[in-house]
Amino acid sequence: MRYVLPAAAVVLLLSAPAWAEVNTGVYVEGQVGYSFPESVDAGVGGIDGDIDLEEAPVFGGAIGYRFTYARLELNGSYRKYDVDKVHAEGLRSGGDGEATSVVGLVNLFIDPDLGLPVHPFVGGGVGAAYVEVDTGNDSPLEVDDEAGAFAWNLSAGLTWDITPSVALSASYRYLRLAGTDFSADLAGIDIGDVDVDDVVSHEVLLGLRYTF
Numbered sequence: 001m002r003y004v005l006p007a008a009a010v011v012l013l014l015s016a017p018a019w020a021e022v023n024t025g026v027y028v029e030g031q032v033g034y035s036f037p038e039s040v041d042a043g044v045g046g047i048d049g050d051i052d053l054e055e056a057p058v059f060g061g062a063i064g065y066r067f068t069y070a071r072l073e074l075n076g077s078y079r080k081y082d083v084d085k086v087h088a089e090g091l092r093s094g095g096d097g098e099a100t101s102v103v104g105l106v107n108l109f110i111d112p113d114l115g116l117p118v119h120p121f122v123g124g125g126v127g128a129a130y131v132e133v134d135t136g137n138d139s140p141l142e143v144d145d146e147a148g149a150f151a152w153n154l155s156a157g158l159t160w161d162i163t164p165s166v167a168l169s170a171s172y173r174y175l176r177l178a179g180t181d182f183s184a185d186l187a188g189i190d191i192g193d194v195d196v197d198d199v200v201s202h203e204v205l206l207g208l209r210y211t212f
Contacts, residue, residue: 023164023211024066027073031060033205035079035175041197042143042184051135051143051196053081053099058203062107066211069112075105075125079201086135097136097144101177101199103129103151117161121171124154129177131199143194145182152176157205169207176200 037053056079064073083097109123129151134144157171177199184194 024068025212027062027064027066027071027209027211029062029064029073029169029207029209031058031062031077031205031207033058033060033173033203035081035201035203037081037199037201040199042194049086051083051099051133052085054084056081058205060205062207064107066111069110071107071109071111071121071123073107073109075107075127077103077105083135097134098132099134100132101129103127103175103177105151105153107153107155109155111159118158119161120156120158121169122156124152126150126152131177131180133182133196142185143182143196145184147180147182149180149199150178159209165211167209167211169205169209171205171207173203173205174200175203 034055035058036055040051040053042049042051058077058079060075060077062073062075064071064075079101081099083099105125105127107123107125109121111121111123112119129149130146131149132146135142153173153175155171155173157169160168162168179195179197179199181193181195
């Protein structure tokens with residue numbers, strides 16, 4: 001046993017230069033994950049309500065540049081939520097609609113090469129989102145419209161450098177879309193624009209990255 005630990009240490013030391021040979025340069029990344037949205041508050045003309053969305057898968061990707069201690073990237077992602085419940089003026093119904101968001105972000109990550117195969121990263125960025133909301137015909141507050149919104153996110157996770165060019169990542173992302181307005185009906189009557197508050201989602205992502 002007394003020879004095992006020194007031998008393991010030697011192996012690690014000999015492997016360290018290989019770990020340190022992480023490429024810098026242009027990279028592409030594919031991502032999949034799951035989004036857990038918070039309830040969304042909405043109101044119009046003194047009528048308040050909220051929309052509960054179900055969890056949904058997330059699909060995305062990025063193209064960026066890896067420096068020695070940081071990464072700068074353009075990230076795009078897509079998610080489609082089913083509407084779970086809609087509440088308005090004391091009325092509550094099961095939702096039969098959906099909400100879709102396509103988000104584009106410019107992100108900056110602090111992602112240092114520590115000379116190890118696994119290393120942490122943290123960062124965030126800003127961008128824009130295209131949002132479609134359809135609460136369905138069974139909802140007392142009917143919203144069927146689309147709009148653009150400001151978006152920002154914070155993210156943290158771990159990267160595992162399998163080879164100098166290929167890496168796996170696991171991360172958490174806090175994504176927030178700024179509130180916006182959608183046209184709405186209440187019991188079939190046009191009530192103008194409904195003011196929807198910020199949409200917040202908590203997302204868990206897995207990524208596969210290739211650095212050229």
